[in-house]
Amino acid sequence: MKPKIRTLTHDHIDGSAALVNSIEMLYRMARQPFPFPSTDAWRAYFKDPHVNIVAKFATVTSVLQSAEALEYAADDYVALRALEGYAIIESKFAPQYHTDGGLTMKQVVSVMCNALWRYGSRYGVRVMPHVCIGRETSPEVGMEIAKIVMEYDGDVVLDLACDEGGHPPEKHLPAFKLTFDTRVMRDCHAGEWVASDPPETYRQRLMQNLRTAIRDLRCNGVSHAIPLIDDPELIREVVDKGIRVSGCPLSNLTCGSIKDVRELGIDRLIDAGVRYTLNADDDLFLPPMDEVLAACDEAYDFSQAQCAELEASSENEPFLIRKY
Numbered sequence: 206m207k208p209k210i211r212t213l214t215h216d217h218i219d220g221s222a223a224l225v226n227s228i229e230m231l232y233r234m235a236r237q238p239f240p241f242p243s244t245d246a247w248r249a250y251f252k253d254p255h256v257n258i259v260a261k262f263a264t265v266t267s268v269l270q271s272a273e274a275l276e277y278a279a280d281d282y283v284a285l286r287a288l289e290g291y292a293i294i295e296s297k298f299a300p301q302y303h304t305d306g307g308l309t310m311k312q313v314v315s316v317m318c319n320a321l322w323r324y325g326s327r328y329g330v331r332v333m334p335h336v337c338i339g340r341e342t343s344p345e346v347g348m349e350i351a352k353i354v355m356e357y358d359g360d361v362v363l364d365l366a367c368d369e370g371g372h373p374p375e376k377h378l379p380a381f382k383l384t385f386d387t388r389v390m391r392d393c394h395a396g397e398w399v400a401s402d403p404p405e406t407y408r409q410r411l412m413q414n415l416r417t418a419i420r421d422l423r424c425n426g427v428s429h430a431i432p433l434i435d436d437p438e439l440i441r442e443v444v445d446k447g448i449r450v451s452g453c454p455l456s457n458l459t460c461g462s463i464k465d466v467r468e469l470g471i472d473r474l475i476d477a478g479v480r481y482t483l484n485a486d487d488d489l490f491l492p493p494m495d496e497v498l499a500a501c502d503e504a505y506d507f508s509q510a511q512c513a514e515l516e517a518s519s520e521n522e523p524f525l526i527r528k529y
């Protein structure tokens with residue numbers, strides 16, 4: 206059976222389907238010509254696996270460079286999630302990508318978080334912002350982002366996103382260390398995205414990053430965690446520490462990181478006591494939640510108890526949300 210998911214724990218604002226409604230207006234606000242014949246053509250470009258991911262996201266972030274644009278995007282984003290029936294959303298953005306128009310990273314975080322909370326209360330959705338370090342940046346910029354997050358004293362989460370193979374989690378250990386023994390929760394994309402070559406060490410390299418995120422970066426949550434099912438000791442550690450795993454099975458499948466959703470062993474992780482959630486990741490160009498739930502239903506045929514665990518996992522601590 207399918208779980209009833211009313212929480213998204215892994216949702217990128219700049220990769221959300223809400224942009225279908227807002228992208229042309231964002232170009233007008235930025236006084237830039239929309240470089241595609243239509244919104245459909247732009248979305249098709251996003252879905253094309255041969256186009257570089259950085260180039261794809263640049264078509265969005267290039268027009269999210271002012272406070273007005275960030276507010277506008279936040280409004281459409283929260284409104285869509287409310288319309289879809291979500292009660293809680295954990296929403297990711299990386300301030301370093303929004304400073305070309307003169308905003309500082311601190312201003313970006315302030316504008317975006319306050320807009321998310323304001324529209325959240327207007328539309329009846331509780332929002333927990335995840336402020337991401339785009340991991341290609343320097344450890345110093347990473348630390349700067351962590352310090353901004355710390356000013357919110359636990360009301361926003363620190364996250365690490367993007368190219369994991371080129372920039373493994375330990376690169377930003379200095380940033381994560383700053384938040385140890387504070388109220389800041391830490392999440393991390395880990396065990397998601399490394400080079401496929403050499404294939405014989407592919408899974409080990411994913412696993413190494415996952416271990417680093419859990420043991421060295423002391424993450425309260427990890428996202429993707431593709432190889433977790435391979436290591437019973439690490440599974441026990443994840444359960445004992447109450448670490449939440451935000452899974453994005455169709456993101457992994459579409460991006461070619463797995464060949465079958467069953468490789469993730471989601472049913473066995475739940476049965477082992479892992480706090481596991483299901484997410485789409487970037488529903489602008491990846492399969493949306495209804496397809497995620499249908500694919501998981503087909504692959505795992507979750508029991509009632511497993512569905513109950515999936516539903517409860519997204520709404521419990523450690524991501525206890527004070528602001529919303």
Ligand SMILES: [Zn+2]
Pocket residue numbers: 215217366394428486
């Ligand atoms: Zn993600």
